[in-house]
Amino acid sequence: MGDGQAIPWEYAPAPESRxxxxxxxxxxxxxxxxWVSASDGExxxxxxxxxxxxxxxxxxxxxxxxxxxxRAARAAFRRRWGDLPGRERAKYLFxxxxxxxxxxxxxxxxxxxxxxxxxxxxxxxxxxxxxAHFWYYAGWADKLDYAFPGRVARPLGVAGQIxxxxxxxxxxxxxxxxxxxxxxxxxxxxASTTPLTALLFADVCQQADLPPGVVNIVPGPGDVGMALVxxxxxxxxxxxxxxxIGRRIAAGVAGSDKALTLELGGKAANIVFDDAPLDQxxxxxxxxxxxxxxxxxxxGSRLLVQESVAEALIGKLKDRLATIRVGDPxxxxxxxxxxxxxxxxxxxxxxxxxxVAEGAELYQPACDxxxxxxFFRPTLFTNVAQSHRIAREExxxxxxxxxxxxxxxxAVEKANxxxxxxxxxxxxxxxxxxxxxVRRMKAGVVWxxxxxxxxxxxxxxxxxxxxxxREGGRHGxxxxxxxxxx
Amino acid sequence: MAESRIAVRKTYKLYxxxxxxxxxxGRSYVVSAADGTPFANAPRASxxxxxxxxRAARAAAAPWADxxxxxxxxxxxxxxxLMEGRRTQFIEEVGAAEGVRAPRAGTLVDRSxDRWVWYAGWADKIAQVLGxxxxxxxxxxxxxxxxxxxxxxIVAPETSSLxxxxxxxxxxxxxxxxxxxxxxxxxxxxxxTLTEVLGTSDVPPGVVNLLTGLRRELVPVMAAHGDVDSLDxxxxxxxxxxxxxxxxxxxITRILxxxxxxxxxxxxxxxxxxxxxPEWIAAHLEMKTVWHPIGI
Numbered sequence: 001m002g003d004g005q006a007i008p009w010e011y012a013p014a015p016e017s018r019x020x021x022x023x024x025x026x027x028x029x030x031x032x033x034x035w036v037s038a039s040d041g042e043x044x045x046x047x048x049x050x051x052x053x054x055x056x057x058x059x060x061x062x063x064x065x066x067x068x069x070x071r072a073a074r075a076a077f078r079r080r081w082g083d084l085p086g087r088e089r090a091k092y093l094f095x096x097x098x099x100x101x102x103x104x105x106x107x108x109x110x111x112x113x114x115x116x117x118x119x120x121x122x123x124x125x126x127x128x129x130x131x132a133h134f135w136y137y138a139g140w141a142d143k144l145d146y147a148f149p150g151r152v153a154r155p156l157g158v159a160g161q162i163x164x165x166x167x168x169x170x171x172x173x174x175x176x177x178x179x180x181x182x183x184x185x186x187x188x189x190x191a192s193t194t195p196l197t198a199l200l201f202a203d204v205c206q207q208a209d210l211p212p213g214v215v216n217i218v219p220g221p222g223d224v225g226m227a228l229v230x231x232x233x234x235x236x237x238x239x240x241x242x243x244x245i246g247r248r249i250a251a252g253v254a255g256s257d258k259a260l261t262l263e264l265g266g267k268a269a270n271i272v273f274d275d276a277p278l279d280q281x282x283x284x285x286x287x288x289x290x291x292x293x294x295x296x297x298x299x300g301s302r303l304l305v306q307e308s309v310a311e312a313l314i315g316k317l318k319d320r321l322a323t324i325r326v327g328d329p330x331x332x333x334x335x336x337x338x339x340x341x342x343x344x345x346x347x348x349x350x351x352x353x354x355x356v357a358e359g360a361e362l363y364q365p366a367c368d369x370x371x372x373x374x375f376f377r378p379t380l381f382t383n384v385a386q387s388h389r390i391a392r393e394e395x396x397x398x399x400x401x402x403x404x405x406x407x408x409x410x411a412v413e414k415a416n417x418x419x420x421x422x423x424x425x426x427x428x429x430x431x432x433x434x435x436x437x438v439r440r441m442k443a444g445v446v447w448x449x450x451x452x453x454x455x456x457x458x459x460x461x462x463x464x465x466x467x468x469x470r471e472g473g474r475h476g477x478x479x480x481x482x483x484x485x486x
Numbered sequence: 487m488a489e490s491r492i493a494v495r496k497t498y499k500l501y502x503x504x505x506x507x508x509x510x511x512g513r514s515y516v517v518s519a520a521d522g523t524p525f526a527n528a529p530r531a532s533x534x535x536x537x538x539x540x541r542a543a544r545a546a547a548a549p550w551a552d553x554x555x556x557x558x559x560x561x562x563x564x565x566x567x568l569m570e571g572r573r574t575q576f577i578e579e580v581g582a583a584e585g586v587r588a589p590r591a592g593t594l595v596d597r598s599x600d601r602w603v604w605y606a607g608w609a610d611k612i613a614q615v616l617g618x619x620x621x622x623x624x625x626x627x628x629x630x631x632x633x634x635x636x637x638x639x640i641v642a643p644e645t646s647s648l649x650x651x652x653x654x655x656x657x658x659x660x661x662x663x664x665x666x667x668x669x670x671x672x673x674x675x676x677x678x679t680l681t682e683v684l685g686t687s688d689v690p691p692g693v694v695n696l697l698t699g700l701r702r703e704l705v706p707v708m709a710a711h712g713d714v715d716s717l718d719x720x721x722x723x724x725x726x727x728x729x730x731x732x733x734x735x736x737x738i739t740r741i742l743x744x745x746x747x748x749x750x751x752x753x754x755x756x757x758x759x760x761x762x763x764p765e766w767i768a769a770h771l772e773m774k775t776v777w778h779p780i781g782i
Contacts, residue, residue: 150764257743448778458620465737475773
């Protein structure tokens with residue numbers, strides 16, 4: 001094997017059935033507990049990125065619809081939700097967590113159809129974690145008095161939330177669960193390429209008998225999100241997405257009293273020392289950059305290898321890459337599914353071309369890609385310099401840039417030499433070195449001898465231009481409350 | 487004392503990197519006492535002075551953050567000790583700056599010293615209050631620790647010359663940050679005297695940097711500066727607030743705003759419940775979460 005030779009044996013296809021998902025032809029906006037059309041009647045199509053086939057028509061929200069949703073959320077906050085005893089709010093959240101578990105297959109299949117991510121990941125990561133977030137924050141709803149010593153935690157009011165297309169359901173859970181647990185009501189704008197699981201979630205809210213207006217969902221393009229950001233009826237904005245849009249959102253709330261949290265881009269360094277368990281590190285590196293097609297803000301997109309083991313590690317990585325299976329997201333054997341959109345595929349293609357043009361050495365395994373759909377081969381660049389675009393810009397695709405270092409000081413300097421500071425990885429057998437490196441890394445999440453782990457109890461968020469505020473854990477709850485004196 | 491003695495007046499200066507320069511621009515502006523009598527010339531810092539101050543702060547940031555928390559607490563407490571020794575001088579200056587009589591000025595100075603002590607004690611406790619060990623659903627040891635954000639830009643309150651100033655600066659320092667502070671424009675002098683205390687205390691050079699000058703000139707530069715990590719906008723005039731936040735958005739600078747419906751002029755800094763807040767320490771902290779597998 002090695003050198004990109006195709007593996008000599010094949011798996012039989014193991015496609016997951018789509019039968020469990022009952023797609024509607026047309027989806028409305030979910031406002032005040034009811035399905036409504038967009039104010040101007042416009043719709044847009046959401047497609048399956050692995051086939052480029054349309055999946056459904058979705059109502060396309062307008063600024064007027066955002067206003068309608070914010071008013072519904074405000075009414076729900078005033079009328080009932082904000083004052084509902086935490087004990088009762090908790091029960092609604094527990095119900096939602098249970099319904100997500102009960103309907104997990106349906107959510108997993110729909111998530112993979114709409115986003116292109118492999119069913120293995122939506123089934124084993126996205127959906128269970130989304131349910132776990134509701135479960136975790138359910139228990140906070142009636143324990144807010146214990147969360148912030150010496151302070152009373154009050155809800156902020158109406159939270160406007162804008163989420164990206166890479167983890168549509170999981171990001172919804174990260175946003176809605178803590179907000180609603182703390183007594184806020186929400187207006188959520190899912191990404192325009194992946195609205196379907198959010199709209200199916202509206203169905204879950206109805207099944208749970210969640211009071212109308214507590215959760216409102218308005219799909220639409222970016223300018224509809226900006227309408228939410230600027231809406232004077234909103235008390236808090238939470239955004240996950242690119243740093244570029246994060247800047248515009250921060251400027252959009254300027255001069256207002258709106259609270260703001262931002263989860264933005266990243267260019268994580270995954271640092272491998274010469275005493276690291278290399279085979280384990282290879283799995284971590286693969287998980288770090290090829291998980292979810294690399295469409296992960298905290299992806300380990302810069303591999304920093306200690307020079308003395310670089311050759312051995314890169315050899316192992318290339319061998320491992322040859323076994324990665326790219327293809328049908330609904331096939332249970334698929335490791336890397338479809339890129340979410342044509343636009344994203346073009347961006348990845350452009351940056352990879354820039355890597356080649358700037359002199360980095362390209363390696364891609366010789367696997368077959370499907371004829372239709374947006375697919376990209378797992379890619380590895382060696383001979384990468386710090387100045388290359390592929391070492392500086394967030395690619396948001398399955399593209400790994402390998403750099404080397406000699407001393408821990410050099411590793412720290414290279415790792416921190418980026419405007420981002422979301423995540424980092426360290427691989428070494430030496431515990432004291434891990435702790436020394438952890439202390440010096442400018443990153444909000446540091447994975448030592450592992451990568452891309454998430455948990456509802458574990459705060460997540462960035463330093464520097466990767467944004468501010470944390471999601472997850474008690475810290476994530478803080479983002480949705482105002483602390484008052486006891 | 488012979489009545490013919492002429493007092494020796496003080497030239498007020500900036501405080502940058504542990505030194506006391508005049509503004510590189512050679513400019514100054516007249517500071518008046520509360521009754522309107524011209525009092526002294528204060529340096530009118532330029533954008534170059536501000537950049538120098540940020541550079542000095544950046545150089546001091548890592549060593550300050552790397553000290554043990556207890557050591558930082560001791561150093562901050564030492565400032566309170568030295569303030570106590572200059573209590574009479576501070577009372578005179580605060581009285582003149584704010585136009586209040588000696589008993590009131592005495593209260594403001596005592597509270598400033600006590601507030602410094604209150605925040606000094608937080609230095610080695612905030613990590614325990616804000617940090618956590620997180621029970622993740624897999625075999626990993628997972629913990630979250632607060633760390634300083636880095637260089638904090640502070641626009642100090644306009645009316646409260648010393649107590650307001652201390653109340654904004656001390657929480658940032660207790661969290662392990664270094665600061666570049668813009669003193670009250672109309673009442674800067676007690677803050678300048680405080681830097682003389684800092685200069686002879688154990689606070690390392692560059693940890694606190696003070697500028698005096700015009701807010702409309704310096705605030706936008708501070709907000710747009712790429713190496714200011716976090717911004718306390720308490721003393722930003724309302725008409726500048728929006729443009730300051732837009733400038734800060736460019737490099738995702740953290741912002742600590744004055745609470746909604748609270749006015750700078752009316753805020754009662756002697757109200758300990760309202761003015762001693764660990765949230766103000768937390769606003770300039772980052773939370774770092776670390777995962778490590780558990781196994782044998």
